[in-house]
Amino acid sequence: MQQDIGVKRSIEEINQKIKQGKAVVVTAEEMVDIVKEDGVKGAFKKVDVVTTGTFGVMCSSGAFINFGHTRPKIKASKVWFNDVEAYAGVAAVDCYLGATQVQEDDPLNKVHPGRFKYGGGHVIEDLIAGRQVRFRAKAYGTDCYPSKEYESIITINDLRDAFLYNPRNAYQNYNCAVNLSKKTIYTYMGVLRPNLGNATYSTSGQLSPLLNDPFYWTIGVGTKIFLGGSIGVVTWRGTQHNPDVLRGENGIVKEGAGTIAVTGDMKQMSSRYIRGVSMLGYGCSMMVGIGIPIPIINEEMAYFTGQSDADIFCQVVDYGIDYPNAIDRSLGEVSYQELKSGKIKIMGKEVPTSPLSSYFMAKEIAGNLKDWILRHKFTLGVPQVYFPTVEFKGVVE
């Protein structure tokens, strides 16, 4: 059940305005200035929808693929795309290709740091780009599915279905990573040089989807989103979704919190927004482009979406010793404004910072989404199931 949040402008009302071409739509970046100039009340009156965007490495991504029936038929028990194994224990010709699955015969980290040249994320990018992929399947054979082996060069057009299904994406905030150990480490947060040599971070801050809706009042199951260049949907809360974390007085989470599971049709996507990645010494994964339109249903939502990088904080975490040993410790708190300045101060030391998530692409996605709504009358999905949340105790003046 959703708590009573005092809706003053319903999503249905906003959709009516979108259809009539009367909706006012701005990006989360633009909303910061509008709230500054017109105040929260003024911004609420003026703006109907705020668009957000994020583009970065998102593990817990993958694709459900139905490769269609072969002749004679096969009930595949093992399948590979370009020698990257997909999980075939789903049905005869269904499988799930995970983004972090590494190509067979990859030397992994045997010579550290490993390169991880090709994996599931790369296959998904190749398929979306329309490139050829070598498909192989093995089976034990049954009376109804006699084939034991199948091999073919395919493109996405040969697949019956290819749905992106990412169980955990768009993390609401994330750690800023540093390294207190004495050696260089190779992590999913990039290369971290020893003795606090550098710091990395990975969200789009003020443009980030879930940071703009900190209590998930408007994002739920059924929310229509920009996913990989086409229309996708939020299908459930993401794995590890946790609303009960450290929050600022403005309600915004100060560490990793909410997540979403998303789905979309790979056949409609663009390889500009879905990219296979190799993380040195870590493994393979996938960069995903996501944008979510946020309906400004009340003044609080205008307030949240008006928060800027200066108002959004994250925890600095040591990936050298603490993180691998599951020691839950923060070395301090920094704002995204500080992180974006290029240097932060941690434990008395000035440390250079760099991002891992592309703000350039995030802006492009938020802009695209705005364009969809304004020019193509893309309407907003009404959440059918809301996510677990906590109460907002703040007062918005």
Next chain:
Amino acid sequence: MTNKNIKKNVLLIFSKEVMYKPIIYRLAADFKIIFNVLEAKIFPRQEGRLILQLEGTQVQIKQALEYLKKEGVKIEILAEKIKRDENSCVHCGACLAVCRSDALYLDKETSKVVFCAEKCVACGLCELVCPVKAVMTASIEMEV
């Protein structure tokens, strides 16, 4: 031509005929070049390679390079060998964590990662860490 000092990073290739001849010191002695050795290696095929940063006026650098050529040293200008695939780069910033030469930086206006080949010292680290393999750096071992 101005008298302002400029910097140029070059890969010098010494064939076996010249690899043990004292040549480099003359860059400083005769041409007033301030040089900095960025990397050096001797290959089993009897070839010496050196990545140097040359600092001097445009005239000085030009004359120094002409001298090297005359001595039989093969010269590759690094900035001409290093490439970034602009269609592939997503401007994530992973390369910024390892670049120590200011060849890569974030443009705050555009939010794009700018690559300035002139300043690259060909350490190759950005190529290693680029998640989408958009960078092709030159290295001391490159084929020329």
